[in-house]
Amino acid sequence: MPTPEQEHVATALGRHYAADRIDADELDRRLDLTFGASLADALAGLPPLGPAEAPRRRRWGRRHGEADVAQPTWVPTKERFIDPGSQRVMRVWVDPADHRRHYVPES
Structure with a gap:
């Protein structure tokens, strides 16, 4: 079970990823640090974040749980899978509110 500090850092990393400040490989590296022993190193070198943006309205036509981009409040996980319908690599994100x-496609 992640600590509140780890969840906070993972959420911040997810927001940096959603803002295109880090790529998927860097997100993975920093998540390893977050859930390892070095929380401070996980956010090293990234600029401060502003307030979280309001979630965008969901478009119809996607499959259940699929989103074009991760929302700033979602927490990234290390979990990925290949979507059998599109053959895209998808990363799993969790909304801490609910x-x-x-499922967000990796770029």
């Missing part, structure tokens, strides 16, 4: 899982 614990729902969301």
Whole structure:
């Protein structure tokens, strides 16, 4: 079970990823640090974040749980899978407000 500090850092990393400040490989590296022993190193070198943006309205036509981009409040996980329908690599994100899982294509 992640600590509140780890969840906070993972959320911040997810926001940096959603803002295109880090790529998927860097997100993975920093998540390893977050859930390892070095929380301070996980956010090293990243600029401060402003307030979280309001979630965008969901477009119809995607599959259940699929989103174009991760929302700033979602927490990234290390979990990925290949979507059998599109053959895209999808990362799993969790919304801490309701614990729902969301699937965002990796770029």
